[in-house]
Amino acid sequence: MDPVSSERMIQAGKQDMASSVKQSKKVKGLLTNAAGWISDRNIPFLAISIGMIVMLLWAGSFKMTAQGAEAITPLVVHSPLIGWHFKLFGPYIGSDIIGLTEITAAVLFIAGYFKAEAGIVGGLMTAVMFFITSTMVITTPGTLISIHGMKYMSFLGLFLFKDVISFGASFYLISYFGMKADVSGHESE
Numbered sequence: 001m002d003p004v005s006s007e008r009m010i011q012a013g014k015q016d017m018a019s020s021v022k023q024s025k026k027v028k029g030l031l032t033n034a035a036g037w038i039s040d041r042n043i044p045f046l047a048i049s050i051g052m053i054v055m056l057l058w059a060g061s062f063k064m065t066a067q068g069a070e071a072i073t074p075l076v077v078h079s080p081l082i083g084w085h086f087k088l089f090g091p092y093i094g095s096d097i098i099g100l101t102e103i104t105a106a107v108l109f110i111a112g113y114f115k116a117e118a119g120i121v122g123g124l125m126t127a128v129m130f131f132i133t134s135t136m137v138i139t140t141p142g143t144l145i146s147i148h149g150m151k152y153m154s155f156l157g158l159f160l161f162k163d164v165i166s167f168g169a170s171f172y173l174i175s176y177f178g179m180k181a182d183v184s185g186h187e188s189e
Contacts, residue, residue, distance in 0.1 A: 049113075051169075052126065059099075060098075060099040060101070060102030060106065061103065068095055072095055073091045076091075078141065081132045082132050112180075116180040118177075119174075119177030119180070122177075123170050126173075130164075130166040130167035130170055134160070137157055144157060
């Protein structure tokens, strides 16, 4: 290969690298701009808080029906953390208490939009609730199934496992409302 061809190849390689770096920066710029736009509009907080409120209101009101009480009975009675609850109150009143607790947490999240400390209390309540329900993946029979010798989560197991995500979302909301309370507390000083 002659020196001129070699030099052209080197220049072409440099141009390709420069073009690749420009593309990378352009993509990185688009990604960081999108992330900034999402952050500036509090979309994670809105999606998580509204989703949590709707879920808690809906699930809480369902638990206050006979069908809701009967649906959660197999889950609750196998839980060492809350099984005593149904023994003490029975499945219908026990389920009503659980439903009322969920509705109360939802109302506290709504109040947290105006008074951040209420949102913190709602988050603490749901963190405890979702910790308890997350442990039901381990204590409830039928959460694992065996297919061709491999263990998988059953539909019931996956249904319960979603509460691990809600457990994490509770801590996110505690943190968000805590920062909001801290900022509003400093502004009033």
